Amino acid sequence: MQKKLSRRQFMAVSALAATAATSHSRESGNSSSSLTPANPGPGAWFNWLDGDAPKVATGQTWGMPWPRGKHRASTRFSVRDASGSRVAVQTWPIAYWPDGSLKWTAHATSATASLGAGPFEVVPQAAKSPDSSSLSVRETDASIEIDTGVLRCRLRRTGKVFIETIARGDRNVLRDAQLVVLRQDRPETDALGAIARESFDSEIERVTVEQRGPIRAVVKIEGKHASANGRRWLPFVVRLYFYAGSDAVRVIHTFIFDGDEAKDFISGVGLRFAVPMSDVLHDRHVRFAGEGDGVFGEAVRGLTGLRRDPGAAVRAAQIAGTATPAVEAFPPYVAQRLDLIPCFGDWTLLQASADSFSIRKRTAEGHAWLDSDRGRRSSGLGYVGGPSGGVAFGLRNFWQSHPAQLDIRNAVSDAAQVTMWMWAPQAGAMDLRFYHDGLGQDTYEKQLEALEITYEDYEPGFGTAQGVARTSEVMLWALAATPERRRFVELAAALRQPAAFVASPQTLFESDAFGGTFSLPDRSTPKRAVIEERLDWQFDFYAKQQDQHGWYGFWNYGDVMHTYDADRHVWRYDIGGYAWDNSELSTDIWLWLYFMRTGRADVFRFAEAMTRHTGEVDVHHLGRFAPLGSRHNVMHWGCSAKQLRISTVLNRRYYYYLTADERVGDLMREQIEAAQALRAIQPGRKLPGERASKRPPPDADHAWLGFGTDWGSIAGAWLTEWERTGDAKMSNRLLASMRTIGGQxxxxxxxxxxxxxxxxAFDISKESNVSISHLSAAFGLPEVCAELVQLLDVPEFERAWVQYCELFNAPAAEKQRALGGGGDPPNLVQGHSRLTAFAAHRRNDPALAQRAWREFLGGSAGYPATREFESTRIVGPAVLNPVDEAAWVSTNSTAQWGLAAIECLAFAGEGLE
Known part of the structure; x- marks a missing residue:
């Protein structure tokens, strides 16, 4: 049944529409975002994330939610705009309700789709047939050929080159694309003698066509990097995305570290290809994007600034990037001396830090580099080519993921070589070693002592980077000619902030696809308005902190810090368990629920970066600890607490369903059997009472799991896989675990x-002890249980969960009466107020709803209602750079406050009156 809006919610949505143009500025980049407009009426509506149609069309993919029972699995869909015009769309299911009806569908539109300003609606009717520019895929044993109607791409199935050619018209503009990795045996800072270096190229192991049109094609390429001496390491996954009518190829690149961080120092990770060059040297052009609208544009052989003037027409053409007049039309005193003008074949843009990039050029190897220009934050887009064609190439989140580098080499030859370095060789080798020597912590007793002083859970051999991954996004544009400067600026903007479709907040809300865990913003009463303002304030504060404290870098971008140090006026980046947050207390879920109720573009991109980071860097994807995640630490992989609560699917599934992103889909599937890792890596192994009795042999068919952070995480993996595939094995596991929890x-x-x-199935305990942990429901358990209660009819499970929700924050005497124990004062009372709200919702109990708000507003282990949400400006000499400080803020409290606010409004809103 379709979820209905209350009168208050309807009025709030109307108010939201009136303020849709309100911009939320961010200092962390060249971006602005606006609230998604309210729907024009009932239906499944979506819109451009940034509110306006993009100037660069590349094709779009997005996810749409549906109310339970609304559409059968066989339903066909079409897209239409507000005027009723229909647009061709490719559709596939990505999740089902238990009754087999569609829960989420993914849709793709071509680059030529006539989609201006939204909003747009997905409707249940046969899709309009794609036009003549529809995409085609042809496979042979040796290759795959994809034709978008604008470009033709030929992919290889074996070898080191995965893109053989990309052609536009009758000309190949790109060929021989492959991955490159540079390794050395020690970092420059430790080198007393010669450093041994070697290079590795991609070696393809498997190529899979995941989608073949007619509008969208996806090809997955898997392999390892290999050297001339035969070593094969660093597994990679590359996905290539093609859209009908598009001149672009989107590349999602992931590599997994499987080396020895004490011996394998990576000094370069890149994508390399050749660009055929046929134009005369002075018509060959190089472009680099700077910050905002900034463009660096020069020719391989410059004709401006010479002692002898080639003429205004020649100079204007070269500056514009168009073909210059024939050499015969040049003045003789220039035409006869062209070979005496130095030609610059090599170019480099290096983004060494988040706040500084440089551009250099040289004539050729063996000669000095010239400093060409510099700036603050490059957009990460380059170009090489001429009037007969070329390639624009870009690395998204370029400055945020520093050090990054764009190289053009041999532009004077018949083929320029381009290397897009995700890790810049000129920045020095990455160092993945743990940051201290263990400090003598060779026993559990010593490690627990250290936990008391630095909050760091150390254990020898556990602070390894083996198995962590990193994903980057690349764009390639096959262009018919050198782009005009304004067009180059538009391409740079499309790289920085790719256009995206997202379902509207109202459509997301009405679908009930996430268990009713959020409502729409409502400022209709003073109390509600304050909560909405504080939700906004908290996100805006963290967005500003990211920029002011430099939460950037290849291995860091997307994460936030855990706890603040008011004495130094910095976040505790160097103190054990207080540094990087690593999803502690559900930061990811807070951000995604906040986005779905507001539709803010800046929130989406912040949460997107976090999903990429926490799903890749904070999780071991191979090796001893796979597929578990690492608790918060100075190093993302440094903590010895390897846990399901960090690798949990619950942090990823929002982004997956909103975007249908295949890489995140892989990460979620990786977690299905994650509980098996707990046979060897027990979360409570250091606690004296849990060491021996709860550690099964490595080949056992069982493991010891807590009902909170452990089971909640694995239940999320099973639920998501069941929704995606209908796999009965997953639903049977869910039902068995739910029934046996209910039977405890x-x-x-x-x-x-x-x-x-x-x-x-869990064993049924033969004891009747009461066990309560304040962390059990702090890592997604309330959110997944809300969905399970909604989806599956397991009365004993619902009774057990609602009882837990009602009693966790209940007075000690009430717990004693109901449980016969568990009377200790609870921690995280404010965060757990959302449990009380859920119990009020399921029991339809106004008194419980009012209790939930007392708990929330009281602020125990969080932020009380009397707290002023404000910051103080701190300037030099107290700090190196000015910062806005709110010393009372902690990420634990912020995430739990945000979740409690959102879910109390959703489940117990009437109790706030």
Whole structure:
């Protein structure tokens, strides 16, 4: 049944529409964002993320939610704009409700789709047929050929080159694309003697066509990097995206570190290809994007500034990037001396830090570099080519993911070589080693002592980067000629902030696709207005902190810090468990729920970067600890607490369903059997009472799981896979675990039990002790249980979960009466107020709803209602750079406050009156 808006919500949505143009500026980049307009009426509506149609069309993919029972799996869809005009669309299902009806569908439109200003609607009717520019895929044993109607791409199935050619018209503009990695045996800072260096090229192992049109094609390429001496390492996954009518190829590149961080120092990770060059040297052009509208544009052989003037027409053409007049039309005193003008074949843009880039050029190897220009934050777009064609190439989040580098080499030859370095060789080698020597912590007792002083959970051999991954996004444009400067600026903007479609907040809300865990913004009463303002303030504060404290870099971008140090006026970047947050207390979920209710573009991109980071860098994807994540630490992979609560699917599924992103889909599937890792890596292994009795042999068919952070995470993986595929094995595991939790003597308050890894059933405890952890419901358990109660009819599970929700924050006497124990004062009362709100919702109990708001507004272990949400400006000499400080803010409290505010409004809104 379609979810209905209350009168208050309807009025709030109307108010939201009136303020849709309100911009939320951010100091962390050249971006502005606006609230998504309210829907024109009932229906499944979506719009441009940034509110306006993009100037660069590349094709779009997005996800749409549907209310339960609304559409059968066989339903066909079309897209139409507000005027009723229909647009061709490619559709596929990405999730189902338990009754088999569609829960989420993904849709793709071509680059030639006539989509101006939105909003747009997805409607259940046969899609309009694609036009003549529809995409085609042809496979042979040796290659795959994709034709978008504008470009033709030939991919290889074996070898080191995965893109053989990209052609536009009758000319190849790109060929021989491959991956390159540079390795050395020590970092420059440690080198007392010669450094041994070697290079590696991509070696293809498997190529899969995941989609073949007619509008969108996706090709997945897997392999490893290989050297001349036979070493094969650093597994990679590359996906190539093609859209009908598009001149662009989107590349999603992932590599996984499987080396020895004490010996394998990576000094370069890049994508390399050749660009055929046929134009005369003075018609060959190089472009680099700077910050904002800035463009660096020069020719390989410059004709401006010479002692002898070639003429205004020649100079104007070269500056514009168009073909100059024939040499015969040049003045003789210039035409006869062209060979005496130095030609610059090599060019480099290096973004060494988040706030500085430089551009240099030289004539050829063996000669000095000239400093050409410099700036602050490059957009990461380059170009090489001429009037007969060329390639624009860009690395998204260029300055945010520094050090990054764009190289053009041999532009004077018949083929320029381009290397897009995701890790810049000129910046020195990356150092993935742990940051201290262990400080003598060779026993669990010593490690627990250290935890008391630095909050760092150290264990020898656990602070390894083996298995962590990094994903980057690349764009390639096959262009018919050198782009005019204004067009180059538009391409740079499209790289910085790719156009995206997103379902409207109202459509997301009405679908009930996430268990009713959020409502729409409502400022209709003073109390509600304050909460909405504080939700906005919290995100804006973190966005500003990211920029002021430099939460950037190849391995860092997307994460936030955990705790603040008011004495130094910095976040505790160097103190054990207080540094990088690594999803602690559900930061990711807070951001995604906040985005879905507001539609803010800046929130989406902040959360997107976090999803990329926390799903890749904070998780071990191979090796001893796979597929577990690492708790918060100075190093993202440094903590010895390898846990499901960090690698959890619950942090990824929002982005997946909103975008249908295949890489995130891989990450979620990776977690299906993650509980098996707990046989060897027990979260509670250092605690004296849990060491021996709860650690099964490595080949056991069971593992010990807590009902909170452990089971909530694995239940999220099973639920998501079941929704995506309908796999009965996943639903059977879910049902078995839910029934056996409901069958425990104290339900969720039993705390933990032995899980059968094959069936999903827990052993039933023979004890009646009460176990309560303040962290059990802090990592996505409330959100996944809200969905499970909604989806599956398991009365004993619902009773156990609602009991837990009602009693966690209840007075000690009430717990004693209901449970016979568990009377200790609870922690994180404010965060757990959302549990009380859920119990009020399921029991339809106004008194519980009012209690939830007392708990929330009281602010225990969080922010009380009396707290002023404001910051103070700190300037030199107290700090190196001015910062806006709110010393009372912690990320734990912020994430839990945000989740509690959003879910209390959703489940117990009437209790706030």
């Amino acid at each position: 003597p104290k339900g969720f308050f039993t705390g933990a039990q032995r899980l059968n890894l094959n069936t999903g």
